[in-house]
Amino acid sequence: MAKRAGSADLPLHGGRVPPWLAQRMTRLGAVMVEAIVREYGRDELLRRLAHPFWFQSFGAVMGMDWHSSGITTSVLGALKRGLAPLAGELGVHVCGGRGRHSRATPDELTAVGLRTGLDGAALAQASRLVAKVDSAAVQDGFQLYLHGFIVTDEGRWVVIQQGLDDGRRQARRYHWLSEGMTGFLDTPHAAIEGRGQGEIVNLADRRAEASRRGQLALLGDLGPDGIAREFARLEPRPAAAGAQPLLPHLCLPDRHEVRDGDVVARRLHGNLAAAAERGPVDFAELLLVPGVGARTVRALALVAEILHGAPCRFTDPARFSLAHGGKDRQPFPVPIAVYDRTIGVLKSAVRGARLGCHEELAALKRLDDQARRLERAAGGPSVEALIAEERRESHRYGGRSVFGPEPPPGPRSLGERA
Template identity: 25%
Template sequence: MKKVGDVELRLAKGPVPHYKELKELERSIVKVIIEEFGTEELIKRYSNPLWFNSLACLLGFEWNYSGMTTVTLKALKEISIEDNLPIIVLGGKGKDSKITEEVETKDIKDKLKDKIKDVSITSAKVDNYLIQDGYNLYFHFLISDDRGNMTIINQKMSIKEQKVRRFHWININYFDDSQIGFGSNTKTLNLSSKESEELRKNILEIINNERTEKIKEYIIRLKSYQNKNNTILKYISKENNDYIFYQELPYYLKIPDKIYWKALEINRTVENFKDLLFIKGLGPGLLRALAYTAKIIYGSELSWRDPIIYTFAHGTKVGKPYYVKRALMLEEAELLRNAIEEAKVNNNFKLRSLRKLNELIDI
């Protein structure tokens, strides 16, 4: 899988009074896209963070609130079942997020089931363990077709910040540098980026070649530096040849007080970093400690690049990152306009949706 984009949103609570109308409108849009372009194109569109935001705005959501993710996808799941659509829709919030269990209840070929399980677990581990930003995964969703085209949409929450972050995946690689999205940046240890490739190799070197007691010794020593000096970043972080981040580490980037040391007692060689993510008990705290240790031992660089950056759906009038693709905008608008007209919702809701569509086109 390839990371396609990331979005930061505000945490929202409360019911959605127009759920019936938005569901019928989304039903029409989904059916039109499948009929016109097929299931692969539908999956690609849901994997695009800004297209998804535009869809949610058409359905009546504010552009930066968390419900635009959970409610829009909850409706899609219900629609796929009610209309027997040629897509597989799994996951959700809380207990409904266990895709590996839910997929066993579906009539799907074993090979595709195995792929879904693998993609589900790995994408969740990457977003929760390798993107260390103080947010925790609470929503996990998958859309697939019977040919194995699929997208994963994960959402993480920070109770402290009262915000959520949404991560989009599409077919290709587990670790990729083309992460795009939009939102405000936060202090992030990014172990999934291309810059961290050498660091990931060095973490494997430590796991495979060092005795467990020796690894514990390294980590405990680093933790003592952290407690004594309020930070360990001044020993391990450089940017433009100048040491930075002398301030105290955020709580979510510190080496934790409790570490599950048994996760280090591996009786086999870990061949790749993906295998490491499947080790029972190896959580983000221990992984973070191993990253700091790898920096001290091997000198490999740590990436503090937050994957949340601005993204463009159709370019801009000044040509950054490219000029507006007006024909594409009008083509998509026409498709959505037809879908709105076909929707089995009341006229007032249709008119509001069309006005919203016109506003989006004029932006």
Template identity: 40%
Template sequence: MVSRSIVDLPLHGGKCPPWLFERMVRLSRAILLLVYQEFGAKELIKRLSDPFWFQALGCLLGFDWHSSGLTTTVGGAIKEALKPYFNDLGIYVCGGKGKRALNTPQEIIFWGEKQGLPKQAYKFVTLSRLTARIDNNAIQDGFQLYFHLFIFSKDGQWGVIQQGMDEKTAYARRYQWYSEKVLDLCENPHTGIVSSVKKENVLNLVAKESKPVQNSLVRLLTEDLSLVIKELTPKVHLIFKEDHTLTLKDLSVKSLKKVWEKVYQNPPSDFQSLLLTEGMGAKTLRALTLASELIYEVKASREDPVVYSYAHGGKDGHPYRLNKQLYDTTIQELEEILRKAKLGETEKLSLFKRLPKIFNIG
């Protein structure tokens, strides 16, 4: 099993038809509740955070296996499926696509406070922001985030599913995280990397090889800016090659001045704090990275952090057209398993007694 994953998917037009989305919600609900019943909340978050398990789930639900919509639509179906059970399971799914992604912090705080976990909720808000900053800014692969799902449990486990779009190629890339796989948020933190497209010269500041650069970035911001500019001047003519990722355009004195004005009096203590600094976007990080490489003679990783199954067919007819009857039979069989489940725990028994009502059956 690989340790980190990104999935590249082409953009497909159109929307998921209502008849399919309704079935996706019902089938995903049955599957996820079975996982919870058998293995618990921790395992459920772990599986949702696994790129290959998530991809297989999307295929089982009948969505386009190679479409960017698999992430957003399956993510939306999961949130819709589990929402009636948030309090019963102690698992919460926050965020989504576009504006919903921007509302993630408010959703995390709402559910955290509702469970009497305000301190933990604010910790999760920071994690939500940090994972987004890393995938949008610290990994500069040309994909801009537009989808962010943050999943957490009352016991402290968390997972992230987010996706970015490369407007030039119309491909999307999915990034996934799981709390227990993350030993260091700023060193190879993802749960896997799967891609049909590997890019050249990707600036990856959270690769293990970039650790010296992370340290030099923090150190650089404690230096006098005039001395930094003076140190850079004789070197800029010698360093650049035609295939170099960073160029003189990235070494904007104006950008560097803005950074120093914000952080010089109170510089970040570590790379994680630096990423969370207001205004520390991708362009600023490029300028600081280049300056650090030139002054401290360190080198950031340029390696793209890159490294699936059908049951019911796909929405767009690939590999074959969806079989609604087979799809409904699968749902009914899983629901029947859930009905017959004999659970010793009162909390879980009460949970599954409500299944017929939520599924609108029986």
């Protein structure tokens, strides 16, 4: 049985993803998904997408605002664009999106069924039911505006949809996973992300079964007068014993800047130490991608954790924004040169895996393994110091944000590589 995995607060932010970042997110997202599928399989990809902490970290490492609800729209859009040409080979199909694209989801799933032999009508029905549960059965004040449906050739799927509350300037993301589901009205969510704001009506919770039966009985047997009498007899009741315990809760603040408290320092220091130790061994000699230097390997250490890390590793999504920065210049401008070389390294590794040579993908896994070993003892700069360094060096790495290219801070040294 699928169940909630956690929750998070997501502040609403306006604006669009600039084309220079959207194109790179498409390329990076596609090659990362392909690496996961080749290493762990399609079912594991769906489990990760259904994990709210992993999903937020995935968006952060791609250069989106690390704490914003916009990660949901931009990541799903990037995957839809990037995986479309690979759908036949990878067996992963991304449907839906925001606004009118969400309403087209059933038709897109029907088309997937025609191409793959899956029951497209059943998938379309599942899409409609998921949307109905989160818009009608779960009444929490958030209006759905985004619905993404990702299905594999085996017919297994994950749904990621999001609602907004304009009055509170907040968003709530809902994760569904088909694995283990026995129905749509018995605690079906893999996760619901959003701020706890008191009691809500959730008729999709297994504890609401008696309520659902009672509502049908009232409508069928008592009529309007009977319903009025029952309502008058209602009295406040104490909370039921054995209520569901609190789940892990990811609280993402409204502020843009990344602070020390947003990052688990020992994990960050492990990433940095592993990059320093493994880089000369695995990347300069093994991958031989032109221009790869220490800064790119630092970004790859964080990307490698997205590919190989366990769920418990993603409680601090802000850490992954230190790979490629953010479009709003937080924590620092997107280092275009580093971003492009990250994509180049991953493409080289995946291209080798297609030909049966998995050594380059294995090098990325060794980088992640080493980070976990070293984090127990590794030290390093504070988050603020690292961000300050990145901003000083940003122009050298082709730093860019929605405000434009990053200007040089002063005289710069030549001959150094990203």
